[in-house]
Amino acid sequence: MKKLKTDPKGVLTGSHYLDGDYALAEGALAAGCRFFAGYPITPSTETAERFSERIPYVGGVFIQMEDELASIAALIGAVWGGQKVMTVTSGPGFSLMMENLGLACMQETPLVIANVQRGGPSTGLPTMTGQQDMMQAKYGSHGDYEIIALSPDSPQECFDLAIEAFNLSETYRVPTLIMTDECVGHMHEKVVIPEADKIEVVERKWYTGPKGEYLPYKLDDDGIPFLTKVGQGHRFHTTGLTRDERGYPDLNAERQKIVVTHLIEKIRGNADKIIKLEEDQIENADVVVVSYGITSRVAVRAVQQAREAGLKVGTMRLITVWPFPEKRIKELAPHVKAFVVPELNYGQIVREVERSAWGKTKVVSVPHCAGWVHDPADILQAIKEAAK
Amino acid sequence: MTDIRFSGLGGQGVIRCGLISGKALSLYDDKHATMTQSFGPEARGSACSSQLVVSDDRVLYPYIATPSILVSMSQEAYEKYVPELGKGGTLVVDEDLVKLKKVRDDVTVYAVPSTRFAEELGNRIIANLVMLGFFTAVTKIVSPEAMKKALPGLVPERFLDLNIKAFDKGLAHGEKVLKEKK
Amino acid sequence: MKEEDRLEEKNPIEGLLRMDRIPHIWCPGCGIGTVVTSFADALKKTDLDLDKVAVVSGIGCTGRVAGYIKLDSFHTTHGRAIPYATGLKLASPGTKVVVFSGDGDLTGIGGNHFIHAARRNMDLVVICVNNFNYAMTGGQVASTTPKTANASTAPYGNFEGAFSLPYLADAAGATYVARWTALHLRRVSKSIEEALNRKGFSFIEVITPCVTLYARRNRLGSGLNLLKYYYDKSEIRHGADTRDLEITFQGKLTVGKFIERERETFLDAMNSHLSHVLGDDYQLYGRCFDD
CATH class of the missing domain: 3.40.50.920 (Rossmann fold)
Structure with missing residues (x-):
């Protein structure tokens, strides 16, 4: 693919005739996503293809991983590497991602997963639509947690909600899901992409305190901890185990209560703002x-x-x-x-x-x-x- | 509101027909146009189709039940889809590939040798562009200028001129047929 | 205890450990601690800015290493340390990323990720502590358990074949492959140092006793004896053909540095290929991310 005419930030400003899958990729790029790790699966593959075509021109990484377990693991790692990240999948791949969706919730890493739903269970109807993963989106990983899930009804909204998903995910340090489906994914409509400056993008809530004193899970006044990235000299730790403010394992019922309550209440407590x-x-x-x-x-x-x-x-x-x-x-x-x-x-x-x-x-x-x-x-x- | 179905065999470019028309209408003719397609293994080989819902306002319901325009580029597609054509509808066919059976009185038929014309231009692969030109002329649903503007990005760049030529050939034939009908 | 005595007992690698998390959970006689010491020793010998070195572990006894090392450190899910590290590395190319985990984590549940990272020549240092069983969960049979060895889920002896990890790594495309036993302290340290100072997928296997489970169940004696046993059973053969490195139950162990070759890493290949194909339009990656 030739280099598309974009503005300097890589945003494909203008009116385009796109399908939902492509619009998802354009929305993510407009939101500043520069890291995509995924595994091909119908009917979501076009999003990955679009990313792989677009990313070399905007400065970022596209990597096709060996499976969806690896895809989402790479996303979480890339968040700690400082990037805004996304992947896209459908039913069977979504099931595999459930493992590390839990880790992303626990480590409070912002990331966006789009599920272009198809009919299930199992391999089901690979090329045909469905909305059968709606409960899995909320309850698919083990343990108690909250996520955010959005559901676009058009290619335009795939674009808009991709940006919204990144913004919500950064605001609440939580995985955000775009639960679309084959119909919207493969439907072509006009998609209007604003100028980069007119797109509201929530930047990461970076820790700016003294070196070495970073606490990955110390809540700020708004109840959401600051994020940092690797290589800043903080020598921080994070884990999938129940942990204290330092990110150190702290395996007891009292700490568990603090952690689980926080993971749930940071979303439920802000539901009015999110919905x-x-x-x-x-x-x-x-x-x-x-x-x-x-x-x-x-x-x-x-x-x-x-x-x-x-x-x-x-x-x-x-x-x-x-x-x-x-x-x-x-x-x-x-x-x-x-x-x-x-x-x-x-x-x-x-x-x-x-x-x-x-x-x-x-x-x-x-x-x-x-x-x-x-x-x-x-x-x-x-x-x-x-x-x- | 106009509902259009492009139909034919996989490989004839009927999805492309929907894409080009949808893009032309949405971006250059100030209409709203939603394109959906039958997708998957069944979209290759046998009868396949793309659907276009065209409206002055935002398209809400994106699917078609009784199209007002049916474009058919194969016998199988014609037979499969013609029964659903709406009252007073328009049928556009490749006259060499579709043998018309008894057509309802309320239906207006336009026929073009799109594949033959394409072969004359050097490549049957552009039959769909001949068809699109013809379709543009006889239905008047979309402007020829918008259609031509929509082509870059949807046909291979090095064949852009050939595609425009094919479109123009179909367009001219359509205008001629319209005149004759009057 | 008097202050000066306490100082004498100070851990020699204290600066690199999260002392607020010590004592660690490893059993007396376990070899993981010695591998950590070798790692710390290697870190001290390199010129790397330690603020730019990260450790990623999976789950298991060795998976806990990330929790004790005082670097940016990530304790992930079972088997996923390598893909997690892949994301970390690609998002932050200026960081030296070390994966420190066990045999079950890296080559059992994570086996697919292992071979693909090697195939891509992902720029990672992978240290695999191989204790021939799943220790954290009570000594179950692993992809590395030698034939006939006993494990809690192979109570009549293991009848499956085992992976020879250097062979696997080599075949998958790793560009540095070494194996030692935990008692080869300086050799382990030297290999890790070499790996830290190079680019590409570097794999170091360290054979380590699991005294509590594998050794006890197989009546192999206690900690130091077993460390010593492995050491004594080993024969150094640098450059040995990786097809000849199979480990049999209590048989001889071929150790050494087997592979060291040059090949473009994933990121270098991505940059050179796309620059070649797309020319000046290509946005060279990594430029804006190194701070």
């Missing part, structure tokens, strides 16, 4: 359709038809899926007849809606076994039933 929703005609709605990613664009057709039929239907699109917007659902629950939750799985996020609704209203799942999007008629039917 982004897109709501439409929620006021006075009898039924609210809750969806995310490609499914929200399919549901919109059913919603339009339902409204034409005189039903009062609102929509809530989860741009942030994790942390889940339980407060908002709980707030709405007493005022609506039902939530309708279509998703390309057998019912995952619907459980979160159910939990958050606290039994105050009906929650209707519109499941799908993946492979293709819903027939809007099925969603319409569910809306009609729910509105009764």
Whole structure:
């Protein structure tokens, strides 16, 4: 590939006709990501390919690792080497990454993983869409932790949310996942990329204190510890074991409580700041359709038809899926007849809606076994039933 | 809102047709155009297609059920997709590769020997560009200028001129056919 | 204890250890500590800026080394020390990255990463303490356990073949390969020093007794005896054909420096290849990252 015309920061400023996979790569580059380690897997491979083409011109590293275990391990190492990092994968690779997703949470390394979801379980439907990894995104690694997960519904949003993912990940020192899917990944649309100076990029919260006194896990006033990188003379340590402020192993229940509470509360405690929703005609709605990613664009057709039929239907699109917007659902629950939750799985996020609704209203799942999007008629039917 | 399906055999460049048209409409004709494709092993060899939803506003639902324009470059694709063509729809075919069966009265048919024209220009691989030129002329959904602007980056640079030539050939033929129809 | 006595007992490599984490967890008679001493000794002999040296370990007894060494040090997950170190090295090319881990970690669960890092000639110094079993978890059979040796998950003796690690490293493309026993203190130190002073994938295997598990289960005697036993059983053959380095149960051990060759590292190859192909448009990597 020839050198593309970019601005000096390597941002592909301008209007482009891109698919979601490419837009993810462009978003990451615009966010300052200069390290990509990955392993090819359909339908996410185009992102890796785009990176491998673009990175030589902007100064960075692309490395195709031997597997996804290695890919995410390399990312964590590269964070301590001072880089902003990303990888991309799909179901089977996502499963392999679960091991070191836990390490990234424990070592509090900011990194971004995009999962271009396909149908599962196992090898499933490599070339066809799905949203079946939504619970795995939150609970896939062992132990208690929190991550952030975003769900774009278009190539433009793949670009925008890639930047957002880096920003959130740096702000909270937490792995951030972009849970997209084959449909969005392979869909082409216009993507408008702003000038580099107009893109808001959160820089790493670097430690600037005295040499040798760096404590990797001492909380700052905002509850998030500072980061450093290798080679600064701090001679610091970090581990996957339960650790104290110095990063030294400290294996007891008291320390465990401090660490786990911190890993969870730094996200839950900031949920209001993190969560982004897109709501439409929620006021006075009898039924609210809750969806995310490609499914929200399919549901919109059913919603339009339902409204034409005189039903009062609102929509809530989860741009942030994790942390889940339980407060908002709980707030709405007493005022609506039902939530309708279509998703390309057998019912995952619907459980979160159910939990958050606290039994105050009906929650209707519109499941799908993946492979293709819903027939809007099925969603319409569910809306009609729910509105009764 | 216009829903378009480009269809043909894998290798004929029907995905490219969707890409070029989508890019032209989105970037140079001030429309919104969402391109989706059948992807994977099934996209090679047998019938394959790309879909384009075109709108003045943001495209919400990105898929098509009853296209208003169907472009077919193979018999198999034609037979597979013609039943879904919407009422009053437009059918555009390669006249040498598609033998039309009984066509509904409400459907307008345009036919072009795109592969033959491409061969005359020296390479059948550019049949899809002949088809695109023809499609541009008869459907008027996209401007020829936008289509030509969309080509760099989507066709090999060293064959850009040849591709434009193919496009123009199809375009001219389309304009001629339109005139004759009147 | 009087102050001067305490000073006398001061650890000779104290400056390189996190004394606030000592005592360490290793058993009396374990060889890991002596390998750490050799490593510290090598570090002192090099001209490297020790602020720019990092240690990465995986999981296991040797995996704890990162926790005791007073350098930038990273304790990672089981088997993933090498890919983690790969990321660290590539993101910070000015850092000398040392992977210090055990046989199970590096060549059992991490075996795939090991061969690929060697293939790429990733610029890493890999020190592998080989004690022939999984010690941290209680002496299970490993990819390095010699045939017939007993292990907790091979209670009737091991019947699998074992990896010969120098052979594996050589075949995969490592550019420096040596093997010693833990009692070859100065030789180990010298090899590590050589590795630290060169570029490329350098692999040093150190045969070390696991007194608590492997030795006891196989009735091989106690710590110092076994250290000495391995030492006595070893024969130095520099440049020996790596195909001839198989270790049999209590058999002779061929040690020495087997491989030292020049080959472009991953980063050098990336820079030279892409500069060649892309010309001036290529953004030479590493330029803006060395501070």
